[in-house]
Amino acid sequence: MDRVALRGLKARGHHGVYPREREEGQTFIVDLVLGLDTRAAAADDDLAKTVHYGIVAEEVVAVVEGEPVNLIETLSERIAQACLKHDGVLEVEVTVHKPDAPITVPFDDVTVTITRSRV
Secondary structure, three states: EEEEEEEEEEEEOOOOOOOOHHHHOOOEEEEEEEEEEEHHHHHHHHHHHHHHHHHHHHHHHHHHOOOOOOOOOHHHHHHHHHHOOOOOOEEEEEEOOOOOOOOOOOOOOOOOEEEEOOO
């Protein structure tokens, strides 16, 4: 399976279990790895035979900016399902970063990574 990766998609969302997170919002960063077969697209040099990663990126940002959820696990699942709606995408790995998570000790990042497929 071939891979198309999008790294560092940034969007502001209002996800979290605490009222402050819901009210003020924060930046979330999303990394995607889309699994698909790119041979037909490469052979014909045809965008219609692969996934348009620009459209996928816009859809993912819309999910992050959309309806708030408590958990980044839920957000990750919604992003994965949006990616799998594209015909050529057979599998997706989603990593959601929450670098401003409300943690009381020093840290660099909090992430959740999931892998989903059509099967």
